[in-house]
Amino acid sequence: MSSYSPVMDRLALLELVDRQRFGVEYQPIIDTSNGAVIGYEALARFFNHRGELITPLSVFQSLHDSPLMLAQVELQLKRLQIRFRPKGSTLFLNIDPHAFAVFGPAESTNVMAKMLTENENLVVELIENTDLNDAHISNEVAELMHQKGVAIALDDVGAPGTMVSLTILSNVDFIKFDRHWISGDSCQSKSMKQLFKSLIGYAQLSGKQTILEGVESAEDLAYAVKIGVDYVQGFFYKELFIQEYCGN
Template identity: 85%
Template structure:
């Protein structure tokens, strides 16, 4: 079931950005063994002029047609996500490497990099790569952030239509696994199950932490604990979600 309204067209997108109809949802990241909240992931939310949620993926797909607008929106979102962050909690921030690169290759000229490195207890989640150019940009972002002491997570590992850069995989601090490892065809395949366990084993041997996204039931949580996943997040913990409507939600 979809919680989102029908998609917006380009004119509606311009109005949405102009009015800053933005929100943020903080989803807790839970220690699989203790049940403690170890951090929160900030997820972008967008609203049309009627105040209905619009699918973030659709908005970002439109924004990718205009790199400057994408960078502008990403910068505004990150400022809001940091401003309203839950207190005393590590904040996991999704970062589009294409938006980051618009501001420049070095920290001194990159306003996004400066804003992120000026804040403590952040983990930057890099969107998984779909081509070699994406991998190159993601590597540059990871190198810059690590140089400033900011932790890096590789997001959506195993999601349909994505690829894995082994170079990035070897350099991140967190590996975030997509729900497809526990749902759909992936969880039925013996070889995929073994691959999932092997990746978790690799993370343990190399000192990386693992997070399984999309946990929706006690059975999902039990499976994650059984195979050695460090942390989980998902709708099983929906009562702990925190929503902030940071911009102009609804008609004015």
């Protein structure tokens, strides 16, 4: 959640939550070695009363003003994303550490933790940290998930305005690189290109798997293969996206 988007009107937000105008889009994650789909990332989608898409970022930024409502919506979204998941595939789920923390640290009373650990073939994606408190919560989530055998991915690595917790980076199973590495201004910098290669090399040496997000063209895919990325996802594979609308 590194980009700015205007927050929603409060009444519109309440109407959206009350009517549960939620959807989910499953984007395939593709093996660069053979083109096979190895899993899907579940992405939240929101709609207004006319059925028009609302920018997810604006909804989540508004929800962050109310931790309890954020937690409630996140729990509903995860249940829907698990319910409609493509059968037989690994499911990557984004978890907001602030929402997770509302339910408490104890697994026995944290309904979101219970739901995640009771489902098989899940990878929990942690949103990259923007402050030390986020890093602390994300570390707690990662430790709990690993204790229960749930794989962890660090999301949006390299996105503008984000930070990297080295502790989390060292503990995750997947490193997901933001499209900024191949499309942003800094991707033209020699030092940034070397940093990208070094991070991929680190992942390979430490047994972690890498995913490049935002692949939109054959050229993007070719670069991912050349640099040694394990998996890719993005609009280049739009025909494989799966959408479900779950609202009233």
